[in-house]
Amino acid sequence: MQTKLADEFKGSDIGEEADAILRSCVHCGFCSATCPTYQELxxxxxxxxxxxxxIKQMLEGNTVTEKTQRHLDRCLTCLACETTCPSGVRYGRLVEIGREYVDKKVGRSLPDMITRKVLRTILPYPQRLKPLVKLSQLVKPLLPATLKAKVPVQQRATVPTSATHQRKMVLLAGCAQSVIKPGTNSAAIKILERLDITLTTPTAAGCCGAVSYHLSEKEEGLAFMRRNIDAWWPLIDPASDAPHEAVLVTASGCGAMVKAYGDALKNDPAYADKAALVSALAKDPCEVVINEELSSLKLINTARQKIAFQTPCTLQHAQQLNGEVEAILTQLGFELTPVPDGHLCCGSAGTYSILQAEMSQTLLDNKLSALMSGQPDIIATANIGCHIHLESRAGIPVKHWLEVIAEAM
Ligand code: SF4
Ligand code: SF4
Incomplete structure (x- = not known):
């Protein structure tokens, strides 16, 4: 695609980066076939x-309006288009640049600004989120049906004890997941313990930074990233004795973000190298488990329930790990039901389910129809956002796939 950048972008890092991405697009339109918002609208x-x-028009200096912002806001950043694109266009990075610019130019309405601020002020902080989740669970019976569905199912989990093994990995505690679905990380500890791997969870680490970063609050997101790197560094520093071999992230959305730390901090001289190492060490649990001797998990009753696995976009498109969890579950003897259109987003997409509720619910309808078509007993997933979004209307249990395995141990 030919481009002619406006003067304000010429020679700037952002301008050059966006220009290179725009030029790689040959305008073939193959990507539209797998775009959920294009399919719906x-x-x-x-x-x-x-x-x-x-975005090309914006960067060429044409007038930017709220209409532009609306079309960019409706994008789920699911990255199905990146998986489909034969030219390797880095759409996700381009839309990030486009959103930051359009927000600066057009601004936001007061209610929109408040909603975004509230999300950024609460979600990344477990100590703020916890009392709100508890309160919502307490008053759940009194709420109207639409709000009731949004209250996450209460989950209690004890942290299993772990012996000290020679093999060690860092575990990201995370933010919302640690409050709403603590069972996910407990399951990870239990499973890796049986694989003779100790997980260490530095308490100084927390939110991966995705909430702020994807709401165009880049500096805020970068601050979360630096804090995590500082918390993990003593454990992964190659110069230390026996550094931990990986950074395990059990929510695929957070995993995709941690794998992007290197790119996000590449221009920060104090953190660029450390961030690149963190990204290289970041692993979804499926990348670890699939390489281990699965028989040592000693599972029982795996054929008891039929499972529909929902592959989060952040696992299949951002991390390009499609089919890995299914391969593990099948090898372990679980029965998986077919899920048509598995490449399409469930509509959760981080804060999208709150900011674009109507489209989010339409996509949830589609996803639940696809998941339920094989009449499963449970739905399994790999990401906290998808987990609570699917659970809100599934009518059958929704679990992280690690929980499914841990329960069979
Ligand atoms: S498939 Fe790739 S090259 Fe073709 S229009 Fe979409 S982004 Fe551009
Ligand atoms: S990221 Fe998803 S919603 Fe956005 S344009 Fe690509 S396919 Fe469509």
């Missing part, structure tokens, strides 16, 4: 190609 401007065109 049928508007070219709600397709990846249309959004790329809108």
């Amino acid at each position: 049928g508007d070219e401007l709600d397709s990846p190609r249309g959004r790329i065109y809108l």
